[in-house]
Structures are given as C-alpha cells and as structure tokens.
Amino acid sequence: MITKSKSNLFLFCAGILLLLSVFLHLYKLGEIPSGFFCDESSIGYNAWAMALTGADEYGNKYPLFFRCFDNYHEPVMVYSIVPIIKLFGLSEFTVRLPSALFHIIASISFYFLALRYCRNRYIALAGAFVFSVLPWIFPVSRVMMAGYTAMLLGICIGWLFMMRAFGEKSYTWAILSAAGWAFAMYSHNCGRPVTAVILTVFTLCFYRMLLKRWKIYTVFASSFFIFMAPMIIAVMRNPRILGGRFSQIAVWNNSSGIWETLQRIISNYCGYFSSTFLFLSGDGNLRHNSGFGGELYIFLFPLLLAGFVVLYTQLKKNPWYAFILIGIFTYPVAAIFTIDPIHATRSINGAPFWTILCLLGADWLFQSRRILRSILIIISVLAAIEVSFYMTHYFTRYREISENAFSAPFITTLKYAFERMNKDDSIYISPTFFPHAVDRSFKPVWYSHFLFFGRVSPADYQKKGLPLRIVPYGGVVSSPGYLVRSSHVADDYGALYPNFEKVPSGTKCSGRIKYKKNIYYEIYRIGGTE
Numbered sequence: 001m002i003t004k005s006k007s008n009l010f011l012f013c014a015g016i017l018l019l020l021s022v023f024l025h026l027y028k029l030g031e032i033p034s035g036f037f038c039d040e041s042s043i044g045y046n047a048w049a050m051a052l053t054g055a056d057e058y059g060n061k062y063p064l065f066f067r068c069f070d071n072y073h074e075p076v077m078v079y080s081i082v083p084i085i086k087l088f089g090l091s092e093f094t095v096r097l098p099s100a101l102f103h104i105i106a107s108i109s110f111y112f113l114a115l116r117y118c119r120n121r122y123i124a125l126a127g128a129f130v131f132s133v134l135p136w137i138f139p140v141s142r143v144m145m146a147g148y149t150a151m152l153l154g155i156c157i158g159w160l161f162m163m164r165a166f167g168e169k170s171y172t173w174a175i176l177s178a179a180g181w182a183f184a185m186y187s188h189n190c191g192r193p194v195t196a197v198i199l200t201v202f203t204l205c206f207y208r209m210l211l212k213r214w215k216i217y218t219v220f221a222s223s224f225f226i227f228m229a230p231m232i233i234a235v236m237r238n239p240r241i242l243g244g245r246f247s248q249i250a251v252w253n254n255s256s257g258i259w260e261t262l263q264r265i266i267s268n269y270c271g272y273f274s275s276t277f278l279f280l281s282g283d284g285n286l287r288h289n290s291g292f293g294g295e296l297y298i299f300l301f302p303l304l305l306a307g308f309v310v311l312y313t314q315l316k317k318n319p320w321y322a323f324i325l326i327g328i329f330t331y332p333v334a335a336i337f338t339i340d341p342i343h344a345t346r347s348i349n350g351a352p353f354w355t356i357l358c359l360l361g362a363d364w365l366f367q368s369r370r371i372l373r374s375i376l377i378i379i380s381v382l383a384a385i386e387v388s389f390y391m392t393h394y395f396t397r398y399r400e401i402s403e404n405a406f407s408a409p410f411i412t413t414l415k416y417a418f419e420r421m422n423k424d425d426s427i428y429i430s431p432t433f434f435p436h437a438v439d440r441s442f443k444p445v446w447y448s449h450f451l452f453f454g455r456v457s458p459a460d461y462q463k464k465g466l467p468l469r470i471v472p473y474g475g476v477v478s479s480p481g482y483l484v485r486s487s488h489v490a491d492d493y494g495a496l497y498p499n500f501e502k503v504p505s506g507t508k509c510s511g512r513i514k515y516k517k518n519i520y521y522e523i524y525r526i527g528g529t530e
Contacts, residue, residue, distance in 0.1 A: 014125055021107060021132040024391060025100040029142055030093030032399050035406030037287060039145040041452035042068040044095035047081035049458035057451070059462040064234045065241050069448065072241045076187040077147040090455070095144050102149035103141035106156050107132035110352060113160040116320070117356060118363040126380075127359040133387055136295035136344060136351045138394070140288065143406075147187035148348050154184025154191065156352055163320055165220060166213055174220040182227035184349075190334040192242075194349045197333045199224075201326050206319055249338045265336050272332040272347055278354075283344035286405035292393040295344055296354060299383045302375070304354070306361025324360075327353035404516070407449070413513045413521040414453045417482040420510075421469075427454070428473035430485030432499050433521060475502050480527030483507065487520040 066073040080098040111128035158180030165173035184191040282294040314321040331350030365376040513521040
C-alpha cells in the first residue's frame with residue numbers, strides 16, 4: 001500500500017527530474033549547438049510562411065507534405081512550429097522548441113509505458129529520465145532537422161495504448177493506439193517503414209491473441225488505415241513524397257550488382273548491433289552525436305545483459321516481452337537500405353526498445369537478492385557520473401566541435417550582414433562564399449538560410465522568388481550594402497590560395513569569421529554607414 005508520504009516523495013522526485021529535463025532541453029536552445037542546419041531554416045521558413053500566408057514557400061495552401069528543397073518534410077513539425085511563431089516570432093529558439101517539447105512529452109509517456117513492464121515506479125521514473133537525456137536522442141531533440149522526437153512520441157504512445165487496448169479489451173485505447181502509430185508515420189519518413197514492419201510482424205507473431213480479440217484488432221486496423229488515408233492519397237498523387245529522398249541515398253546506388261547490395265545490407269544491419277555503435281563511438285556525424293561515447297550510455301550495458309535474461313525467462317509467459325524483441329531486431333530496417341553504413345537518426349526508433357530492455361534488467365536486479373541490489377546501486381552511481389560528464393561535454397566542448405556541422409561560420413556571417421543592412425542595402429554574395437549560381441529562382445540546399453535569416457517576405461517570395469537585394473557578386477555593385485566572401489579559395493586538389501577577387505573601391509572590412517584553419521569569411525561594407 002502506498003502511503004501519502006511515499007506518494008508525496010515520489011511526486012517530489014518526479015517533479016525534480018522533470019524540471020531538470022526541461023532545463024537541459026531548453027537551456028540556450030537557440031545557441032547550442034551554434035549554427036543552424038539547412039533543414040532547420042527550411043522547416044522554420046515554411047512554418048513562418050504558413051503562419052503569415054497559410055501557404056508554403058511555393059504557394060501551396062495547407063499542404064500535407066512540404067516540398068522544401070525536394071525532400072518533402074513531414075507535416076507534424078512544420079505545423080507544430082506555426083503557433084509558436086505566431087506567439088513568439090521567428091527565431092532559432094522558436095524553430096527548435098517543438099523538437100525539445102516532443103522529446104519531453106515522449107519521456108513522460110515512456111514512464112507510463114515502463115510501468116507496464118516494471119514493478120517499481122522509481123525504476124520507471126529513472127528510466128524515463130534516462131530516456132530524456134539518452135545520447136541517441138538528446139542531440140537531435142535540441143535541433144529541428146526533422147520530426148525524430150515526434151516520431152518517438154508516436155511510437156511510445158502507440159505501444160502503450162496498444163498494450164492497454166488488448167489487455168483491457170478497449171475500443172477507445174485501440175483507436176488511440178492507431179492514432180499514435182499513425183502520428184509516428186506523419187512525423188518522419190523513417191517512421192513509415194519502421195511502423196509498417198513492426199505492426200506487420202506484430203500481426204504475424206500475435207495472431208493467436210488477435211484471433212481471440214479480433215474485434216479490438218479490427219477497430220485498431222480500421223482506425224489506422226483511416227488515419228493513414230490522407231498520406232496514401234498524397235503519395236498516389238505525388239510518389240516523390242515517398243521515394244524522392246530515398247532514391248538519392250538507396251543502398252543499391254553505385255552497386256555492382258545484387259550480391260554487393262546484399263553484402264551492404266547485411267553489413268549495415270550487423271553494424272547497428274555492434275558495441276562500437278551502441279556504446280563506444282556511435283554515429284560520427286556531429287549533427288547526430290555529441291562526440292561523447294555511443295548512442296547508449298555505457299552504464300546501461302550490464303542492465304541490457306540482465307534485460308536479455310529477463311526476456312529469455314518471460315518470452316513464453318507474456319507476449320508483450322516478445323514485442324520488445326520484435327522492436328529490437330527490426331529497428332534498423334529504415335537504415336539498412338540506405339548507403340550510409342551507420343546512421344543514428346535513421347535508427348533512432350530503436351531507442352525506446354533498448355531502454356525498455358535495460359529497465360527490465362534494472363527491475364530484475366532490484367527484485368533479486370541483496371548482492372544484485374548492490375550492483376544496481378553501483379550502476380546508479382556510475383549513471384549519475386556518466387550523465388554529468390555527458391552534459392558537461394555537450395554544453396561546453398560540443399558547442400565548439402560541432403560548429404562546421406551546423407554551418408555556424410556561414411550562419412554567423414549571414415546574420416552579421418543581414419542584421420546590419422539598412423532598408424535600401426543589398427547583400428552581395430561572392431561565389432567563394434556560396435558556390436552556387438544565385439538567381440531569383442535558385443534552389444540549392446543552402447538557399448533556405450537566405451530566406452530565413454534575410455527574413456524574406458513569404459508573400460513576396462511565393463510570387464517573385466528571391467528578392468533583388470540578394471545579389472550574386474561579379475565585381476560590380478549598384479547600391480550600398482555588404483559583400484560576403486571567403487579569404488581563400490581551393491583548387492581541385494584542395495590547395496589553398498588567397499582570394500584575389502576584386503573588392504569595390506571605398507569598401508572596408510567590417511568583420512572576419514573564422515571558417516577553418518587559416519580560412520575566414522569576410523564581410524565588407526560597401527558605401528553608406530553601418
């Protein structure tokens with residue numbers, strides 16, 4: 001029996017951990033990581049366009065998918081930013097905020113999911129906090145590159161409500177579970193194959209239980225297809241929504257044949273179960289990983305082993321333990337068919353399953369003899385130390401080492417110029433700064449930065465394209481403003497040479513932003529005053 005004092009103590013602990021998680025997610029959210037990736041500015045600009053005009057950058061009214069630079073972003077994140085921009089304006093912070101909030105909410109839902117597997121609510125609470133600061137998720141929860149955290153929320157609530165639906169024979173929970181899984185598919189493109197595979201394997205493996213509860217399953221399946229109908233219709237009208245981006249990163253690209261492709265797929269699959277990926281170094285891309293350890297904390301390793309022991313003993317007794325195993329063995333399915341051998345964000349859906357498995361181990365140790373409880377206490381101390389070291393690294397060292405991963409020098413240079421431009425000023429873009437032809441209809445990946453930081457009017461851009469004040473520099477200027485360029489240029493072999501590009505007479509260098517070793521972005525003031 002839980003006394004009032006014990007209940008108050010639990011609520012106090014839960015409140016402290018929730019506040020700590022919120023603080024870690026929101027502290028300097030617009031500044032760390034420094035810079036702003038092209039997906040962030042693209043999603044942010046389209047959300048701003050929706051807030052002001054009800055249409056995306058192309059003028060499409062209330063689209064289900066956002067074309068952006070032909071990668072077709074999912075609707076959840078763009079539409080979730082719209083009300084925040086209306087309330088607080090457009091900024092790096094407001095664009096990144098929904099990603100952090102979805103992770104916090106997903107962690108809360110993870111607590112209730114963990115309670116379905118753990119007898120001890122403190123272990124479930126600790127697991128929810130660990131899930132909220134997991135290296136696999138935490139870095140991407142503080143940026144807005146895609147709907148990863150929203151997808152995780154959909155998986156957690158879909159899983160939780162599914163257990164309640166079939167356990168309590170509830171039609172309401174069945175509908176809510178279907179909504180959760182559908183939400184995951186509308187949040188990120190990785191959620192589509194992952195959800196489809198998990199639910200298909202679930203149907204095949206649980207057919208006996210589903211036959212006994214066929215009415216519940218019918219409601220669940222029917223609801224799911226109803227929720228997915230808009231996406232199905234959209235994909236039928238425009239297949240690029242489903243395969244446009246995938247065609248660029250498919251594992252069979254540049255393959256000599258089917259055997260090489262199969263070798264790549266098998267190698268990719270095995271890589272996602274390696275200790276190197278899970279615990280030691282993880283994804284080497286600093287947009288996906290902080291550079292401190294793997295995707296899971298090292299202290300989770302003994303809990304994971306204990307979790308497998310629990311799975312082995314409980315598989316035949318409780319089918320929902322088999323569901324964990326299904327999630328673990330199928331989690332890389334969206335990633336193994338892409339060219340990258342290791343990609344943390346395309347496999348991020350595995351995070352809830354691995355964490356639940358570790359909680360099974362923690363709960364088993366807690367329920368065991370005193371010596372095993374002592375091991376759990378030691379692991380808890382190590383956990384506090386490792387999480388502290390991780391967060392210290394993230395908010396200090398990571399900010400520095402990830403600058404180029406998020407184009408921080410490029411962004412700082414653009415912001416410097418745009419923020420100081422007068423009403424009649426132009427910004428001149430040197431090809432040494434931006435190696436794409438700048439014209440009124442250009443669409444290279446990085447164009448979204450000009451739209452976002454230049455605060456280009458969505459209504460004007462939808463009708464006329466890039467404004468005339470953003471000008472490609474060819475040695476001639478027609479109005480005052482700023483010239484941005486690189487201090488050095490590289491030849492085809494990577495050798496660096498000073499930039500001998502002619503600078504208009506009467507200009508002065510207003511600032512230099514370090515890009516790489518011995519390379520700077522330079523900002524020149526042309527005429528007028530700053």
